[in-house]
Amino acid sequence: xxxxxxxxxxxxxxxxxxxxxFNSTSIADILSRTQIHSGSLYHFFPGKQDVLxxxxxxxxxxxxxxxxxxxxxxxxxxIGKIFALLNSYRTHLLTTDxxxxxxxxxxxxxxxxxxxxxxxxxxxxxxxWVKAIEACLVEAxxxxxxxxxxxxxxxxxLTAMEGGIMQARTHRxxxxxxxxxxxxxxxxxxxxxxxxxxxxx
Amino acid sequence: xxxxxxxxxxxxxxxxxxxxxFNSTSIADILSRTQIHSGSLYHFFPGKQDVLxxxxxxxxxxxxxxxxxxxxxxxxxxIGKIFALLNSYRTHLLTTDxxxxxxxxxxxxxxxxxxxxxxxxxxxxxxxWVKAIEACLVEAxxxxxxxxxxxxxxxxxLTAMEGGIMQARTHRxxxxxxxxxxxxxxxxxxxxxxxxxxxxx
DNA sequence: GTCTATAAAAGGATAGAC
DNA sequence: GTCTATCCTTTTATAGAC
Numbered sequence: 001x002x003x004x005x006x007x008x009x010x011x012x013x014x015x016x017x018x019x020x021x022f023n024s025t026s027i028a029d030i031l032s033r034t035q036i037h038s039g040s041l042y043h044f045f046p047g048k049q050d051v052l053x054x055x056x057x058x059x060x061x062x063x064x065x066x067x068x069x070x071x072x073x074x075x076x077x078x079i080g081k082i083f084a085l086l087n088s089y090r091t092h093l094l095t096t097d098x099x100x101x102x103x104x105x106x107x108x109x110x111x112x113x114x115x116x117x118x119x120x121x122x123x124x125x126x127x128x129w130v131k132a133i134e135a136c137l138v139e140a141x142x143x144x145x146x147x148x149x150x151x152x153x154x155x156x157x158l159t160a161m162e163g164g165i166m167q168a169r170t171h172r173x174x175x176x177x178x179x180x181x182x183x184x185x186x187x188x189x190x191x192x193x194x195x196x197x198x199x200x201x
Numbered sequence: 202x203x204x205x206x207x208x209x210x211x212x213x214x215x216x217x218x219x220x221x222x223f224n225s226t227s228i229a230d231i232l233s234r235t236q237i238h239s240g241s242l243y244h245f246f247p248g249k250q251d252v253l254x255x256x257x258x259x260x261x262x263x264x265x266x267x268x269x270x271x272x273x274x275x276x277x278x279x280i281g282k283i284f285a286l287l288n289s290y291r292t293h294l295l296t297t298d299x300x301x302x303x304x305x306x307x308x309x310x311x312x313x314x315x316x317x318x319x320x321x322x323x324x325x326x327x328x329x330w331v332k333a334i335e336a337c338l339v340e341a342x343x344x345x346x347x348x349x350x351x352x353x354x355x356x357x358x359l360t361a362m363e364g365g366i367m368q369a370r371t372h373r374x375x376x377x378x379x380x381x382x383x384x385x386x387x388x389x390x391x392x393x394x395x396x397x398x399x400x401x402x
Numbered sequence: 403g404t405c406t407a408t409a410a411a412a413g414g415a416t417a418g419a420c
Numbered sequence: 421g422t423c424t425a426t427c428c429t430t431t432t433a434t435a436g437a438c
Contacts, residue, residue, distance in 0.1 A: 038432090074288075112302065157363065162367055187384075190395070238423055241422055
């Protein structure tokens, strides 16, 4: 019964790394959760780090299906999509009593001297997230000023999300996240205001 | 020669937690760096976590002397101080090849189930940082709109800093930090613009 | 591919002399 | 308060039968 063993390992590890972090998750944790034995794990992966790499690849390859599609179901407005995505993180915070951390962000700050493959995969995950937001900003067209650097703004949205989660988690209070989103909202509002054709006075 | 032993431990641990994180720093790391022996460390601290608590207390108590004063020397403009503080983080990034992480932010995301004392100390560190920025925003007075929530905006500045560092570190490129600060700058510019008395047309 | 058993090392912490 | 020696647990990883 081998078809799913590798997959089970990866998804169990995904969960555990998210819940406890990479260093605090032991191989034994993964084994006990999957009910497999070390021989099987080491048959598929040379070591613990390679499990992490597989996890990061899974996040990367699943960003649409696992993250964006659920968050954007029923939302078509491009700027609405941005805040709908942020709201999906808010929901995660709520359902975990503000224990939730963005899995990539947590790993990015936990691993101080990551293997280069690991670092590049984290960077790729961020880049794809940013790309998705940037596409929304491009789609928003004239609603934001023409000279706005849409890539930079998309990175700033990522920053608002990660910083908001960091503070909400640390204070165990979603209001910290909400206030951050409010600031970002105001920033967007002012950009949209500025993009409007000059009024006649 | 006991007067400084405790202090030496705390500062060595501060450095190591910053460089490698909490879990990746072993007691042996601290001992070898301080040239003291385990008996001394456990004389002052019940366990590793208590060293972390002392480190967080030291950050908390030293925010003015260790962080704000150096960053603000020669800067008197309140909004200038905000960006001067951000610039001091930029310098850290540059001098560490974008390896630098905010020590509190890294710990906040590394420790998924922190002891309550630890969590509260991290929250206190964030809160004091935010308070310092909030004071600048209050001092800025009429330069930003009267109805601006200065506390929320100060938290947003923290978010911009943390998010910028996270991305710069992950991509190993300070430009990610810079673009975030640019967005924040633009946000402030628009706020200041909005605060100006209505022009005559 | 999966199992059991176990090696090999690292890590946190303690005991007790000085 | 500081030193040496060491215990005990956890953790990563391997060996080899099935």
